[in-house]
Amino acid sequence: MTETSAPGHGLHERFLRGLALSPGRTAIRVGSESLTYEELHERALRRAGELRASAPQGPHRVAVLADKGLTAYVGILAALYAGAAVVPLNPRFPAERTRRMLTTAGVGTVVADAVGRAALAETELDLPVLGESESAAASASAAALDAPAAVGPSDIAYILFTSGSTGRPKGVPLTHGGNRHYFDLLDRRYDFGPGDVFSQNVGINFDCAIFELFCAWGAGAAVDVLPAAAHRELAAFIAERRMTVWFSVPSHISFIRGIGGLRPGTMPTLRWSFFAGEALLCDDVADWQAAAPDSRIENLYGPTELTVTITGHRWSPEASRSRAVNGVVPIGPVHPGHDHLLLDGEGESAVEGELCVTGPQMAAGYLDPADNEGRFLERHGRRWYRTGDRVRRLADGELLYLGRLDAQVQIQGHRVELAEVDHAARQCTGVQNAVSVTRPAPAGGLELVVYYTGERVPPATLRRELSAHLPEGMMPKAFRHVPEFPLNANRKVDRQRLAREAAGTPEGPP
Template structure:
């Protein structure tokens, strides 16, 4: 970080009550010319961004949105921060609607939330569909300006700031209703904890439907920093992301472990590191300090790695800072200690704290809790319960996460005992996926578990009681109702589901079954024909932990993700001396198409029976 960024004092600390907008407003008042957001080389100052949001907020106030939910469905441009700031200033809660979600899921969210206004823009496909009676407000390409000064705040600490939908165990997504107060507490703590300050540059990496997106924005604006926006194509491609971080002098980045792991692999492969980086913040899933992560931070001395923990119902409530020699960092990082005002405890079944080293449930209290689940009072009462150790009227959120406290007072996350899992940073209720699978006419019953591969990472697998063989299009049909990160990579037919002695589903028995994802080559469908294709097949098998991959099997339909694709692309470039980026691979997601592209780039022409020997060891995500 530049010395001048460190030397400039942060904006005055506002009163401890109020909304998160007051941090933005303080910077806008004291340093209006500072850059607040940057996109494709263009910057908006705090005054320009505030004026644009004021103009839109004034229009929203005319639509009487105060106290309601405003939907936002837009791209990763200036439109998104303007829309969020405007909704909050108008006294509404914002609800992100992710373009990647199936229309059926988006329709449910819009109806369930009672949303009456949608902020969006035209796309080549036209305007998105909305429920009857919903008012659509278009976000202009030009940045508007307000002529009547800054609009006064109408919200309070108790009013909702956002509604973010998460997976539901009954098959129905649930909206977490988060007020300003807990978010204000989080940003206030981060202002004192992170080294990022006035003039520092934070990458906007998270999807708007992920609560970390809020943290990226307001922790940056809370200290007079600049939020650096990126297009989705760069975000998903670790090669382009690495170049972007370096060339754009990014100081801080928030990302889940799987994204950090892919970035670390890429940095090692290409011999390039983002030299301006000062802080990396991980959250959303267990952080592992793999050899690749150690090498990444060893090449960047002085860069701190923060491990944060917190469910959507509380946002982040614990933190651990790792610095110094990466060789000394623990392989499985603790989630640390409670942030300011949060009361994070490990309790036994009777609600009493457990001794150090003993496993219990992680329970969260203090002024950090969401209001509950929108329009779900029964579920809210079940998960948000009276605090047995707190003052009268106080509540706790029972996370369902297992944990323990070590002799240094740090909390360790040990996983879950129920049907909730974390996949690539997203919290997923297995019951919701199971409900969707059971709704298929071919399925009499189904169970979904997480299979953990040493090369492919965590994978969702559906075991289906039904006719065998199962149709090949089950994943495509599920994709009409479930987002991509909730789709199983394999559908395994079984005669019956295993049960425990007490008659319950034995998920452990399914999760520990050996599984290798299988392509169609075993059925004689397009096996490799030449050396390039055979080399590509071996690379795919290593990365996907798969076998019998056919020439026209789609990488992503075999369970590949953009992060696994980044690992594979690095190996392809290393093996063939070509340069492929994620966009190239997405447009050619089969061995046949990729082999043709390699031939066009490098002129490789080999005879069918002269395969080139593989030079690399099997790819491991834990390396």
Template sequence: MATPPTIHYPRSLHSGFLKHEATHPDFVALSVGGREYTYAEVGETARRWAGALREAEGGRPSRVAVLGYRSHTSYTAVLAALLAGAAFVPLNPRFPVARNRAMLERAQVDALIVDAADAAALPGLLDGLARDPAVLLPDTETLSLPEHSVRPVLLRPDLERFAPTDELPRTDPCDMAYLLFTSGSTGVPKGVPISHGNVRAFLDVNQDRYRLTASDRLTQTFDQTFDLSVFDLFMAWDNGARVCAIEPIELLSPYDFLGRNRVTVWFSVPSAAAVLLKRGSLRPGRMPTLRWSLFCGEALPQRIAEAWQAAAPSSIVENLYGPTELTIACSAYRWDPASSPQECHNDLVPIGRPYPGMIPLIVDERLESVAAGESGELCLAGPQRFAGYWRAPELTAERCLERDGLTYYRTGDMVRAVRAADGPDADLLFLGRNDQQVKVGGYRIELGEVEAALRSAGSVEAVCLVHPEREEIVAFVSGGRTQELLASVSGRLPAYMIPRSIHALEDMPRSSSGKIDRNALRRSLISSSEGCRVVHAR
């Protein structure tokens, strides 16, 4: 196998992979589906598909969609899109067809790469598109598609005829690396384009923080439509390490997986750890191979951080924070068993200090800077801030703030800066979303404080909402005895803050990213409480 040529272009999202493909081709890049794939194997396949993408488009494609689920094809397709000079646009097989089709339409993709398990969904997905993308089906021998399709459809035999391309287009920092779609308040997915420059700034800060080496093995617990999956893939590939994709069923008891794969870096949403804690399996010393334990995507409760630290005693536990618009994560807090419990607020671990280069601004409702130590909405500027929503200038103007020559992204998260225990720098405390401060019966209430009281009383997870049809607080809990929870919060909170009812759930509803689905809980209040055991507070 010929050694790929050295690349001297500006550093890109995929430049680390190219380096290790050339220097350490026999290192394992990916473990998935019970198989291991080396940098040489993944690179050769991605280069073959990249050549096919360029030929199908008649030049450099702009955007390539990827439809697959934790497969060799879905991960390799991401690299193939980048090598072809395109941005990748992940779709999710678990999403409704209409949502995936809307994402295809809005992204105006040139091509679509689909794994074998999801090829049957193609006819419905492509039906009605204004412009058919080229379709690559690397694992599929035959497939019948709508007759009106005029774009190329390349099956496995077709792709095997392509030679791996060594002619890679130049990638500049301002070029789009990926386009993710997040939920929009109007029901229309919001497109968030992230540039190579954005994600390179993120990777460089994180490598300086974590010092990964080729001996590291990282989990992949996320669906590819969740931007945290980019951390696992490219923090590994940037440093010659391997990614170990874990199946969702294994997340219910990951210990054998971690030991078998000798995983050193765990990364997940806190809810994944909460499930283990609730099941009683998160016991001390169960994860001895881990040296880093990272959590992001939602607030990290103190109880979960403490239990995880005990279960992975050789690892350093960190709480990462950041919306998609600020490129995966933009601040971090390192858990210290001795001092961190005193630094938690409302039972939540701080989100720490912004990454180098990221500039925080905390503003009040009038968008004026708050005084030191006061709470307000967190805004951030810096190299990880996206340029704006995909073809939505009005939404960009609404969510961005110009101040002193800088453009800040308004996160919608309420924070307060407090002096850290280890020096003069300030840590940020997460206080909740700005829509979690509600008014009930004339009283201003932080729902996060009520949730903290429920967790402290014994619930593993707790979500509080204001009923959409009545002015009252409703709680959903997972774990703990409802009568005991009610008695405890009644002794800790003023009467106006006590939930009107507590719904006990066996399992919280989850979004595709694994986070608690608050919208599903809100909908359940309108429709039915089936599956809940309800205790009325008064």
């Protein structure tokens, strides 16, 4: 085995720890293909050598533009081994968006599969490309690294892009030190080990993929990538792979339930189930728990700017429901080592307000400093990240999620929380889940449209039942039944698409 580097701050140290625990065990499996820890380590060292050769001054930022295949996972680890920042991108995004992200991140080299190479060509950027088709030739001219490059805690490990309010994606640099704090905390909280099998469910450009990969690799566990077809027969796939750790966005629960995949006791191998990325409903968790009776379930919360997740709440049927607001599972206390405050207008509140967090997981700012305006706060001699989320704080530090600040809209002079309308609609007979959006009203201003799944219910019936929960000013003007909600690239409910459809403009900007 090739000599490895001494322990340090690098995110890749997680993989080296797994390598020591499970050298001959599976590290990553994609369909019928798999690599052991030793095999993935050796491939990553070779590719890291190629990256070094392609950029003699140092491959500072490496894009991984590939579908979820071995090229992508080798590329992620290789970039880290080379001392570069990983910039994971979805090759199926519009070309202009991809071009903008590659340029903003200052990418010097791209690791791509066939789909990624085609996507890069559409951007018309002239960047060096490494992929499986070049491996033999590149390996002949570039020696594999003997060991991963040393990095410091302030060096960038990942650059991830989030949606921007202007339609321009915002680049978020996450450091090795921030990741080190995060995973040290997770190691103390969970009992993952070499016998575990993790799902790899979200896109590699989604921050939660860092959780899936490096929780598993730090424990010497296997990562099993879910193909799209597996979601239709999820229980069978989980049973076949003996999967023990699940991660997805909450919308996945309603999707699986809608196709009959949440029957009681059908996922007995799961030990842990994690949900993050959007509000998690108590009723959804109860259904998931019935299907996975031996699984502990956690609701994780955190914007990318705070390094993947910054709070966590472990589900308890009685305690969690008693604390829920609008049927949403609590998000838990802020991670140890961090401070938070609740901003209420220009002042602070001890009970309710916008959640602001500071600490070692906080990104220093966006790649473009112009994006920092309004997102970071200077107070008490410290810099805080403004999450844009309204929470309520209980006496024991538990946080209850109330909704996005930008989900608070004015309807005929009434201040309306979309989460409250969603919750009220879910209480109506026959409704399984509901998402409310706004559209321009004929007389000016905004009006509400509710999309819902479950049984098709006459609008008059829905209005009558909602009138018991909502004042007239909050009453939706239209109800639209859908078999299932559209999901975006990160498998979250695509509210923007629903809003465009409600407004009669289904095609939005890229």
